[in-house]
Amino acid sequence: MTLPRSTPPEPQPQPPETPQPPQRHPGGRRPGENRTREQILDAARECFAERGYDATSVRRIAETAGVDQALVHHFYGTKEKLFLNALEIPLRMPEALAEAAAGDRVGLGSRIVLAHLRVWEDASARPAMMTTLRSAATHRSAAAVLRDYAKGSIREALGKVITGEDVELRIALIATTLIGLSLTRHLVRLDPVPDTSPQELAARLGPVIDLHLDPVTPAA
């Protein structure tokens, strides 16, 4: 039952035309620790963030991770399941927002914008956020994650602060502001938003958030 494969472990005379680019492995388990699962997830986040779900092939992810395509399926089953794993947003955003909401009411809007931007600027959180945002337009699960995340974390942070009429709508509009900002800053790249400092953006958008927190003219 253990007959050798069609190509036995012949040591490959290695003609000089093959520069052996991505370090071929002969097959079988590699020695040492197994961080492959995480490598695949990182590679997936990177690819999904860059090109979206549909335009990213499992083969490409595997290549980025430096492993065989079958390993991706071995660990995550299907491309879809891998994608869902890649959507897991790091917990930084809710934390950051809650922290921003803790302080004084003056400058609250500005602090929220800064907290939002800071998480996006974080290199370790960014691929997951980018994946979510980029795929939200085409993939239902990504849209759902974005929805829950936006409403959830904002409500959690500002739930005690915001009162009055139409609280749900006003929270949604704050989320709209922040999502819209990320969209034009990182995805559509609407000049000059990508090159504007967080401070200036906070100065411009802080009052907008404040306006939703305390509307000057209650809706008629």
Next chain:
Amino acid sequence: MTLPRSTPPEPQPQPPETPQPPQRHPGGRRPGENRTREQILDAARECFAERGYDATSVRRIAETAGVDQALVHHFYGTKEKLFLNALEIPLRMPEALAEAAAGDRVGLGSRIVLAHLRVWEDASARPAMMTTLRSAATHRSAAAVLRDYAKGSIREALGKVITGEDVELRIALIATTLIGLSLTRHLVRLDPVPDTSPQELAARLGPVIDLHLDPVTPAA
């Protein structure tokens, strides 16, 4: 050289199992007028708007249009070129914005929001706008169209009205507000934005636009 094909025009005894669903055509040019080109473009807009560029196949577009797949290539060459044609945004938006900007300064922000929403509500303009917005996250051309359109039409409408520091940024932030609104209203569907009346949205977001038109606190 004109030998008949393998299946000659045999009239197909038509066994009752074939309900002949999409009205088969025998081949060759159809009599009467040719609106097929436009039908294909409409079908493309519909499909692209619904599922995005990558998830839409040429075959599906052809099926939606009720024609053979090869016709799509006959008229538009490649899927990419067809997509670019589908992105052509109807001229209504610049018009509507200019019209809104014409009136009094009081309530200007609110009128802009209403104009923006009205164009989106228009059934004939919607597929193209939806296609653009949905694909902007994954397709460079779509992002470029969205960019040019947003900045261009808003600057054209408000160029004379908006003055002071950082005009470019403030215009971009107005565009961000409107794009973000369309995103949460039509794509991500962030509750309760999709079900909110244009009037209430205008009441909530009009002041935001006004704030960008006339910042109360000039940026430090």
Next chain:
DNA sequence: TGGTGAATTCATCGCTTGCTGAGTTGTATG
């Protein structure tokens, strides 16, 4: 020390994709 199971590669299957060329039918032009 032997055996079980996890990690890894390879080869491949079945399907869908965008696209093409050949052939057929209609319309228009001389």
Next chain:
DNA sequence: CATACAACTCAGCAAGCGATGAATTCACCA
């Protein structure tokens, strides 16, 4: 009436896709 071109369908190709199963190698535990 003949020629030419535009519209249209059919059949199929080459490439890429997601996914699978067998074979191989390693780690670990009894």
